[in-house]
Amino acid sequence: MTTVAQVPIGTKHRSKGGLRRALRSARTTNRGRVGLGLTFVVALVAIAGPLVPGQDPTAFAAPPFTPPGAHSGLLGTDVLGRSVLARVLDGGWQLLIMAVIATAIAVALGALAGVTAAYKEGWTDALVMRGADVLLVIPQLVLALLLVSAAGAGPAVLIFAVAISQAPQVARVIHASAQGVCERDFVKAVELWGVPGRLVITRQVLPNLVTPLSVECGLRLSFSIIMISGLNFLGFGVTPPDPSWGVMINENRIGLSTNPWGVTAPAILLGILAVGINLFADAIARANLGEAAAETFEVTSVLPQEQLL
Amino acid sequence: MSVGGTVQPANMPSIDPVTEDAGAARPAASTPHPLLRLLSRRVPLGLLSIVVAAVIVYWATLVLPGDAATSILGQSATPERLAQLRQTLGLDEPPLQSFVRWFSGLVHGDFGTSLTQQRPVWDVVEPRLLNSAVLVLIAAVLSTIVGIVMGLMAARRPDRLTDTAFSVGALVASALPEFVVAVFVILTLSVGLFHWFPAISALPPGEYVWEHPDKLVLPAITLLIVVTPYVFRMVRAATIEALRADYSEVAVLKGTTQARLLYRHALPNALAPTIQVVGLNLLYLAGGIVMVETVFTYPGVGLTLVGAIESRDIPLVQFLVVLLAIFYVTVNIAADVGVLLVTPRKRFPR
Numbered sequence: 001m002t003t004v005a006q007v008p009i010g011t012k013h014r015s016k017g018g019l020r021r022a023l024r025s026a027r028t029t030n031r032g033r034v035g036l037g038l039t040f041v042v043a044l045v046a047i048a049g050p051l052v053p054g055q056d057p058t059a060f061a062a063p064p065f066t067p068p069g070a071h072s073g074l075l076g077t078d079v080l081g082r083s084v085l086a087r088v089l090d091g092g093w094q095l096l097i098m099a100v101i102a103t104a105i106a107v108a109l110g111a112l113a114g115v116t117a118a119y120k121e122g123w124t125d126a127l128v129m130r131g132a133d134v135l136l137v138i139p140q141l142v143l144a145l146l147l148v149s150a151a152g153a154g155p156a157v158l159i160f161a162v163a164i165s166q167a168p169q170v171a172r173v174i175h176a177s178a179q180g181v182c183e184r185d186f187v188k189a190v191e192l193w194g195v196p197g198r199l200v201i202t203r204q205v206l207p208n209l210v211t212p213l214s215v216e217c218g219l220r221l222s223f224s225i226i227m228i229s230g231l232n233f234l235g236f237g238v239t240p241p242d243p244s245w246g247v248m249i250n251e252n253r254i255g256l257s258t259n260p261w262g263v264t265a266p267a268i269l270l271g272i273l274a275v276g277i278n279l280f281a282d283a284i285a286r287a288n289l290g291e292a293a294a295e296t297f298e299v300t301s302v303l304p305q306e307q308l309l
Numbered sequence: 310m311s312v313g314g315t316v317q318p319a320n321m322p323s324i325d326p327v328t329e330d331a332g333a334a335r336p337a338a339s340t341p342h343p344l345l346r347l348l349s350r351r352v353p354l355g356l357l358s359i360v361v362a363a364v365i366v367y368w369a370t371l372v373l374p375g376d377a378a379t380s381i382l383g384q385s386a387t388p389e390r391l392a393q394l395r396q397t398l399g400l401d402e403p404p405l406q407s408f409v410r411w412f413s414g415l416v417h418g419d420f421g422t423s424l425t426q427q428r429p430v431w432d433v434v435e436p437r438l439l440n441s442a443v444l445v446l447i448a449a450v451l452s453t454i455v456g457i458v459m460g461l462m463a464a465r466r467p468d469r470l471t472d473t474a475f476s477v478g479a480l481v482a483s484a485l486p487e488f489v490v491a492v493f494v495i496l497t498l499s500v501g502l503f504h505w506f507p508a509i510s511a512l513p514p515g516e517y518v519w520e521h522p523d524k525l526v527l528p529a530i531t532l533l534i535v536v537t538p539y540v541f542r543m544v545r546a547a548t549i550e551a552l553r554a555d556y557s558e559v560a561v562l563k564g565t566t567q568a569r570l571l572y573r574h575a576l577p578n579a580l581a582p583t584i585q586v587v588g589l590n591l592l593y594l595a596g597g598i599v600m601v602e603t604v605f606t607y608p609g610v611g612l613t614l615v616g617a618i619e620s621r622d623i624p625l626v627q628f629l630v631v632l633l634a635i636f637y638v639t640v641n642i643a644a645d646v647g648v649l650l651v652t653p654r655k656r657f658p659r
Binding site: 130133135138145149222235263267 | 354357358359361362365366368369370480481483484485486487488489492493495496500501508592595596599600603604614615618619626630633634637638
C-alpha cells in the first residue's frame with residue numbers, strides 16, 4: 001500500500017535543532033528568502049498599520065469612491081466615503097491573529113490525531129483516520145460556513161470553525177509521514193524498553209516529523225488566511241464598521257471602475273501574504289525533502305484525498 | 310476491546326475492518342478482482358460518509374441561533390402560522406425523530422420545500438445545479454488540458470527558463486485566494502484594461518447560462534487560474550520522475566526519440582497521479598465555486614448555498630450540503646477506479 005503523501009524520512013532531524021535547521025536551510029534558498037520577505041512586508045503593514053497616526057478607518061473623508069487626491073487620501077475613498085488607506089492599514093491585524101491561532105489549533109489537533117493513530121495502529125488508527133475521511137466529505141469552506149452560521153459569527157467561532165475544518169486534512173498528511181517513523185527500529189526499540197506511548201510519541205516520533213509539520217504549518221497558515229478572509233468577504237466574522245481586507249474587497253466591488261484601490265489595495269496585500277507564506281513553506285519542503293517529494297507533498301496536502309487501495 | 314489485544318502488529322497492517330474480513334476469508338486461489346475489492350470497501354465507506362455529512366448538516370442547521378420559524382416569518386407572524394411552520398420544519402419533534410423523517414424523505418426523493426421560495430427544493434436547485442455543472446466541467450476539462458501541456462513542456466527540460474517561469478507562476482496562482490484572482494480577472498477583462506465580458510453573471514430567471522455564454526467566461530477563467538497549477542505541478546513532478554527512471558534510461562540508450570520517450574514512456578507513468586489530481590481538482594472545485602459564484606453572482610449551487618445560509622432556508626442548506634457530499638464521494642471513488650485502471654501494477658497484484 002502506498003500513499004502519495006508519504007514523505008521519505010531521512011536521518012537529518014534526529015537532533016533537537018531539527019526545527020532550526022529546517023528553517024535555516026529554507027532561508028538559504030531564493031524561494032525561501034523571497035517568501036519570507038513578502039510575508040514580512042505584509043505582516044509589517046498589518047501590525048504597524050493601526051499605529052500610523054492620523055488615520056481613522058471609520059470617519060468620513062470624501063464622497064464615495066473618490067479617486068486618490070488631497071482630501072481623499074493616498075488611495076481614495078471607499079463605498080461610504082471612508083479613507084481606503086486608513087482602512088487597509090487597520091484591516092489586517094485581526095486577520096493575521098485569527099489565522100495564526102486557527103493554524104496552531106488545526107495543526108495541533110490534526111498532528112495529535114494523526115500521530116496517535118499511526119502509533120497505536122489497529123482500531124484506534126482505523127477509527128481516527130476514517131473519521132477524518134468522513135469529515136472531509138464536506139468541502140472545508142462549506143463546513144466552516146455551516147459552523148459559523150450555526151454558532152454565530154464572532155471571532156472565536158470563526159477561528160474554531162477554520163481550525164476544525166482543516167484539522168482532518170492535517171491529520172491525514174501527518175499520519176502518512178508518521179507511519180514511516182513509527183515503523184523504524186529506534187521507535188520499536190524504545191517501545192520494547194517499556195517507555196510509555198505518550199513519551200515515545202513526544203520524544204521519538206514527533207522530532208522526526210519536524211519537516212512535514214513545519215511545511216504543514218506554512219500551508220495551513222496560508223489556507224487559514226484564505227478561508228478567514230473568504231468568510232469575511234462573504235460577510236461572516238466581522239461586524240460592519242470594522243475594516244477587514246476581505247470585507248473591503250466585497251463592499252468596494254461596485255466602485256471598481258471609479259476607484260479601483262478600494263478593492264485592489266486589500267487584494268494585493270492578501271495575495272502577497274498568501275504567496276509569501278506559500279513560497280516559504282515550499283522552500284522548507286524543497287530544502288528538506290527534495291524537489292519531487294516536496295511537490296507531491298504540497299499538492300496532496302492542499303487538496304483533499306483519500307488513501308489509494 | 311478484545312480485538313485490540315489480539316492485533317498482530319507486524320504482518321497485518323490493518324487499514325480497514327472491511328478488508329481485514331475479506332483478507333481473512335480469501336482463499337489463495339480465487340482472489341476477487343482488485344476493482345471489486347476497491348469498490349466493496351469504498352462504496353460502503355462512501356455511503357457512511359454521506360450519512361455522517363447529513364448528520365452534521367442537520368445538527369448545524371438545528372442549532373441555528375434563534376427560533377427558525379420566527380426568523381423566517383418575522384416578528385409580526387401570527388401564532389397559528391408559527392406553529393404550522395414549526396410543524397413543517399419538524400421543530401416540535403425530538404431531534405432524532407425529525408432527522409430520521411428528513412433523511413428518509415431524502416432517500417425517497419422528497420427533498421423538502423424551500424422556505425424562502427415556497428417551492429420544492431429540487432425545483433430551486435435543478436437549474437442552479439446545471440449551471441454549476443457546466444462551469445465545473447469547463448474548468449476541469451480546460452485545466453486538465455492546459456496543466457498537462459504545460460507540465461510536459463516544463464518537464465522536458467527541468468530548471469530551464471520555461472520550467473522556472475511556469476513553476477513560479479503555478480506556485481503564485483495556487484497560493485492566491487479565489488476571490489482575489491476573481492477581482493484581478495474582472496479588473497483586466499471587464500472594467501479596467503478591456504471591456505470584453507460582463508463582471509456580473511446574474512441571469513434572468515428561467516434561463517440557463519449556456520444561453521448567455523459570455524457570462525460563463527470570467528468565472529471559468531478564474532477557476533482555471535485557481536486549479537490548473539495543481540495539475541501542472543503533479544504532471545511535471547510525475548513526468549520528471551518517470552524520465553529519471555531506469556526504463557527511461559534504457560529507452561534513451563536504445564536510441565529512442567525525445568518525443569517517443571515523452572509520450573510512450575513517461576506520460577503513461579504520469580497518468581495515475583494526473584487522474585488523481587484531476588479528481589482532487591473536481592473536489593476542490595466543489596468548494597471553490599462557493600467563492601467564485603458569489604463574486605460573479607453566478608446563479609449556481611455555491612451562490613444558492615451562501616444565500617440559503619444567510620436567509621436561513623434550512624431545507625435548502627441541508628439538501629445542498631448533502632449534494633456536495635454525494636459529489637465528493639462519487640468523484641473520489643471514480644478517481645481511485647481511474648487510477649486503478651491505468652496502473653497495471655495495482656490491477657494485477659502478485
